[in-house]
Amino acid sequence: QLMRKLFRQLDVLSSFHYVPPAPELEVEVQKVDEKAFTVEEVTPSATSETALLVPEEVYASQRRQPKGDSEKTKEERATERQMKKRIKRRQKREKEANQKMVERLNPGKGNPYAKKKALEELEKAMGKEGSRVTRAKETDTTSYGNSAKAFSQLEKRKSEDPKSRKRSK
Structure with missing residues (x-):
């Protein structure tokens, strides 16, 4: 210790530029007469107040105890x-209000709700008797693998429904 102090003073005297000595760390141990779990904090230091709440404080509690289906009375059901x-x-x-808002902002057939509404109206028309409206996606189940198969299916359709044929002049 004394040698270090002497060498430091000699360095200061011999060198033109003064370099201060490095700071020494002083560690002090303090004795506290408390139990460890009272000194130590249980929760992490970076938590929000909502994370510290219990579920009953966050979610609205039910007014009554939950019951099974067999325990409920007729009035409760x-x-x-x-x-x-x-x-x-x-x-x-709420959904209808959203649809009306979208229709006001984007009128016409450009919005998805208008398209859906038009499809629903067509499906209602299909449900009525005597209507000739059919959906193409449901009826067109032909696979066009080769031309012979496709033409044979066309001939079969033609022979099944003679009313749909038009006369050629």
Whole structure:
């Protein structure tokens, strides 16, 4: 220790540029009369307040204890069914409101809701008796592997439905 101090002073005297000595670390141990788990923090230092909440504080608690299907009375089943219907009606109203908003912003056949509505109207028309509307995707199941097969299927269709043939002049 004394030698280091002497060498440092000699270095200071001999060199023109003064270089300060490196700082020495001083470690102090303090004794605290507390238990380890009271001193140490349980939660990490970088947590939000919501992460510290228990699920009962975050989610709305139910008013009653949950029951199985066999334990429910007739009235409880009816109220549960009404709740489900109410939720579905609310979702349907929200969906329709969104559709109306999109139709206002993008009128015409450009928006997907208008296309879907037109398809639904066509399907309703198909359901009525006497309508001649059919969907091409459902009826066109032919595979055009080779020409002979395709022409034989055309001949078969022609022979099955004689009313659809037009007279040629």
